[in-house]
Structure formats: C-alpha cells, structure tokens
Amino acid sequence: MFKPSCIVMLLGVSSNAFAQSVVTPYGIADLGVHYSTGINANNAPVASGSTAALSSGINNTSRWGIKGQEALGDGMDAVFQLEGGLNIDTGASAKSDKLFDRLAFVGIKSGYGSLTAGRQATILSDAISPVDPLGMRYASFNPNINVTALSNTAFGTHAFGVQYGTSGYADNYYRLDNMLKYTGDFGPLVARVSYSFGEVAGNSSALSTMGAGLAYQQDGLSVSGAYMKFKNSADFGLQAYTLGAAYQLGNVQLKANFGSNRADTSTTRQTRQRIASAGVAMLVGPDLTLTTAYYRVRREASGFVDDGFDRSFAYLEKSLSKRSTVYIETDYTNWKGNAAGVTGSQANNSNGLGLTLGLMHKF
Template sequence: MKRNKYISGVALASGFMLGQGAAAQSNVTLYGIADLGARYSSGLSAANAPTSNTSTGITSGVNNTSRWGFKGQESLGNDMAAVFHLEGGLNLDTGSSAKSDKLFDRIAFVGLKTGAGTLTAGRQATILSDAINPVDPLGMRNASFNPNINVTALSNTAFGTHSFGTQYGTSGYNDNFYRLDNMLKFTSEMGPVTARVSYSFGEVPGDSSALSTTGAALSYQRDGFVVSGGYMKFKNRADFALDAYTLGAAYKLGEVTLKANYGNNKADTAINKETKQRIASGGGSVLVSPGNLLTIAYYRVRRDSTGFSQDGFDRLYAYLEHDLSKRTTLYVEADSTKWNGNAAGVTGTLANSTHGRGVTLGMMHKF
C-alpha cells in the first residue's frame, strides 16, 4: 500500500508539473528510451562478469540505457530561464527501476540558465562523463559493459578479483562514482568552446572535505572535429583521494566518424595502498547505406594495485544498427573480451574462462 501511494504521488506530481508548465507557457517534455534484446554469451554471466559457463536471456539497455524522464525550462526574461531535469533508469526486462533506492537515479536537478552559462544543482553525471560523451568510440552505448563508462568515468570499478571497495564522492555506492548527489555544475559555451566546472558537497558532519569532489572540463568542436578532456578529484570518508582524467578526440568526414580516448585514474584505497587504472580506446562508425550504421570499437584496460599487477582486459565491439523509423532501431551487437592477469578470477574452485564472447539482437524505441 505504501508503494502504491508513492507511485500515485509521483503520477500526481507529474501531472501537476505538466499542468503548471502549460499555464506558465513552460517547455516541459516527457521522454524515454525502451531498449531490450535477446543475448547469448560464452564465458560471461548474465551480468557480464567472468564465468566458465554460457548464458542466455533477455537484457535491457545493450544499445542505450532504458530510461524515462521529464525536462523543461521557463523563460524568466532578461536572457534568463529556470531549468529542471528528472530522469530514472529502467530494467525493461523486469519493469523495475535501475536503482531500487532512487526513483530518479540518473538525473535530478534544477538550475538557472543565463547568457553567461547554466548553473545546475542536484544529482548529476560527473564532468568525466561529459568529457567522454563526444569522443567515446562506442558512442556511449552499452553503459553496463562499456569500459569508458565503467572504468574511465568510474561507474563500475569492481571488475576482476579486486576493486576500490569504498565510496568516493557522493554517489551513494561503493565502486560506482559516475553520478553524484549534492552537485553544483556550471557550464558555459563560448562559440566552439565549452567549459565546465563542478563541486559536490560531501555533507559529512564535521569534515567538509570528506566525500567532496571537484572537477573541470574543456571541449572544442568545429567543422566535424572535437577534442574533449576533463579532470576530477574525489575524496572518500577517510579523506583518501581518487584523481581521474580523460582526454579524447573525434573527427567526422562524410559518412565516417573516427574517435579515440585515453583515461587514467589513481585511488588511494588505504594507508600505503593504491590502485591505478589506464584505459585506451579507439574506433569509428560508418553509414554503410541509408539507415544502416556500423560501429567498431576497441578498448584496452589495465589495472595495477598493491598485491596485483597488470589486471585488466581487452574488449572488441561491433554494432550494426538499422533504423526502422526516426524513433525505432533494430540492432545486432557482438563483443569479445580477453581477461588479463588475475581479472578473470574463479567461481568457487573453478577457474573462469579467460575469454568471453557475446551476441545480442535487440530493438530500441525512443519516445
């Protein structure tokens, strides 16, 4: 009963926002992505972890993460506008929210847009994510398995036989720092240059530094050429630091787009203990015929930690997408992973396969 009241309250609030937006002539949009595919894998579990078995099933978000949300703005005059954005992830195969503890786990902010830039406050993706977005070889597809999202932008640092094992910043989760609570972000566009700075309040009583983050990013885009980079410093509750940066470029020439990126991060996980990660990636896409896009991408991830050396993996992707309409896309995805060092690990007493392969046939609809 409590859950039903909660859902009814959300629906009522959503209707109120839409009604208020119409009365005030605000621009309010309800949108989403529904992405579902049938997947077969060998040497990978349903969650894409190393295993010695095969796996089949229905999985959500192999192309783009299934989601729903509201966004909009209202003009305030004098070249100013109020903006807001609410977005939650979905597991389309089960109908559940991506995060059971957060309705709008992906985005929840309000802000002020001016001629100088936009200031937003709330739960937001980090500056590392912003910097990677235009230069990721896979185009930010397959968020749960894409190494630039997982390792460069720190959404899942727990692969293999060891992990960071602690929370840096205000994400609310160990080994996932891709989105942060309590964040202030300022974005300014100056012709072809976009600059971003951010600060997330740790909100730990008696220690203003613990769980806080700072970041800055800069990108340049003109005539099909993009260069984008960013840096962030995270703190955990013990005030140990995690430093991360990313730098990449993209170039579009006709129907071909080439992209490359390099990421690096180092975390102090305890006294005299640290973990370092290096991520190199490259690839491209080509429109092979009208409505048919082929994307190839390669990622090389290496991790050194106290007691471990050269853990990591090499991963190759291929996507073929066919547009049925402007909103609906059929796709075939294939991936191959070779685990390095101790990254494959064991399940019980059985060593996991050092190679993982998967193929997905899916459909994505945007609304």
C-alpha cells in the same frame, strides 16, 4: 453574460503562459535477446557454459524522465530534469533505492551559461560523451563508462571497495549527489566546473569532489577532456582524467580516447587504471550504420598481480523510423592476469563472447 471576446482573451493569455513554460516527458525502451559464452547474463566471467537471456539497455540504457524549462525574462530560464533508469526485461527501476538515479536537478540558464544543482552526471562523463568510440552504447559493459568515467570500477579479484564522492555506492562514481555544476558555451568551446558537497559533519573535505573540463567542437573536429578529484570518508583521494578526440570525414567518424585514474585505497596502497580506446562509425547503406570499437584496460594495485582486459565491439544498426532502431551487437573480451576472477575454487574463463539482437525505441 460571458462574452466570446472574453474567451478569446483568456485563450490568448493561456497561450502566452504555455509558451513560456514547457515540460516534456521522454524515455528510451531498449531490449534484446542476448547470447553469451564465457560470461553470464550480467556480463560477469564464469568458469564454463553459455547463457541466453532477455537483456535491457544493450544499445542505450532504458530510462524515463521529465524535463522542463520556463522563461524568467531578461534571457534567463529556470530548468529542471528528473531521470531514472529502467530494466525493461523486468519492469524494475535500475536502482531500487533511488527513483531518479540518473538525474535530479534544478537550475538557471542564461547567455552566460547554466548553473545546476542536484544529482548529476560528472564532468568526466560529460567529457567522454562526444569522443567515446562506441558512442556511449552499452553502458553496463562499456569500459569508458565503467572505468574511465568510474561507473563500475569493480572487476576480477579486487576493487576500490569504498565510496569516493557522493554517489551513494562503492565502486560507482559516475553520478554524484549534492553537485553544483556550471556549463558555459563560448562559441566552439564548452567549459565545465563542478563541486559536490560531502556533507560530513566536522569534515568538509570528506566525500567532496571537484572537477573541471573543456571541449572544442568545430568543422567536424571534437576535442574533449576533464579532470576530477574525489575524496572518501577517510579523506583518501581518487584522481581521474580523460582526453579524447573525434573527427567526421564524410560518412565516416573516427574517435579515440585515453583515460587514467589513481585511487589511494589506504595509507600504503594505491590502485591505478589506464584505458585506451579507438573506433570507427560509418554509414554502410540507407539508414544502416556500422560501429566498431576497441578498448584496452590495464590495472596496477598494491598487493595484487597486474591485470586488465581487452574488449572489442561491433554494432550494426538499422533505423526503422525517427524513433525506432533494430540492431545486432557482438562483443569479445580477453581478460588479463587475474581479472576474470574465480567461481568457487575454479578460475573463470579468460575469454567471453556476447551476441545480441535488439530493438530500441525512443519516446
């Protein structure tokens, strides 16, 4: 006969096993009604007219994921994370060719830091996260995410136009495949180094990347910077760096960041971009936050007129609960040079305005 004491013993064993291994599903659903003039629903400049749309990820990128951790003993843990972007307005994956386009890695964590391997965000993005004036909001339109961290470098009449590193996409190098990343926590300092294998037969340099970053955080002050070097399939280089700071002063947080990158697009041509940004976030009422940010982007490219844009944002967010936030967002862009591009033979509007009323829920 199966004795009650045996059941108690098995439950105890199961409890210990579960305590050593944790797997957590999570995600963000962010959707808003978006009105724009001078730009379309995808925030590209247009020659004329206005657009009303239901848009995903205006505050935080909609996503879903699974992460886990298992204790291995001696202070060591095995970790993994799988994460994919979502377009909540259509139900489609953000990238049709990748189920987990955002993150897909496994690794080991200990008192000496963590070593992870797989598809991961770059050290540039890690460095920007604590000091971006907009707090990494509106990823598809945030210049620090797009231009400083190289998530979408294409705008106006030209772009890099080729793949640097192992992102799998031209003009998007924010996340890389085949990456080894070490992160070490040393009191107020966090150090990061990474290397991505290009996996090009006969040429170990082609499509490879390497980078290093250092961050300091203590007593309300954060300082964060990083440098990365990318190669394309022809061994042309792309170098990028970022340096920023944030300071908490009571209910007010001040942030500023500067970034620069330079890409060799051929043996005789280069494209260089510089990004300066600053912003303020403050509590203006119970569970009510106002965030404002300004970005200045300038680009110089061989064979093209110097161009760029100025972009400003304002967010008013009301926390409805621990997981749900309603928000109003507005943005204004002024394109410089030929950065607005053309539609057919007609020059696009040099100014763009956006306004959003949205709801974000975290689970």
